[in-house]
Amino acid sequence: MKIRATVVCVKDSAILLVSKPHSRWSLPGGRIRANEQPADAARREVAEETRMMVDGIVYLFQFRxxxxxxxxxRAALPEGAVPQPGEEITRCGWFAQADLATLPTSVPTREIVRLVFEPQVELAAMRVA
Structure with a gap:
């Protein structure tokens, strides 16, 4: 199983997504290197993929x-930060959560965003079961 640091960056209720050439939109992130802490990998991946340094980072949960x-x-971005494609990324964009239903994204991307913004749905489902 691959182990990945995945980062949700939010600005004015919009979510930052990135894309490689001829690929789906996804949340910034990537594989965690040997002997690298997940938070360090998250910071590194955001910097590599968007050329932005994050101000703060908060661990939210694991998603399998x-x-x-x-x-x-979840990462806090510096005021006025503008993502620029870096490394293997060719596109960066800000999208409303509702846009994810019509964008080419992976199921994990959509589910992670849903859990970040609608955690009460998951908690309610857990109480019913």
Missing amino acids: GFSTLHHVF
């Missing part, structure tokens, strides 16, 4: 996909 375990973080 089919073949990947995501360590999910």
Whole structure:
């Protein structure tokens, strides 16, 4: 199983997504290197993919996909920060949560965003079961 740091960056209720050439939109992030802490990997991946340094980072939860375990973080961006594609990323964009239903994204991307913004839905489902 791959282990990944995945970062949710929010600005004015919009979510930052990135894309590689000929690929779906996804949350910034990537594999955690050997002997690297997940939070350090999250900061590094945001910097590599968007050329932005995060001000603060908060661990939210783990999300297990089919073949990947995501360590999910929420990052605070500096005032006026503008993402620019870096490394293998060719596009960066800000999207409303509702846009994810019509964008080409992975199921984990959509589910992670849903859990970040609608945690009460998951808690309510857990109480019913």
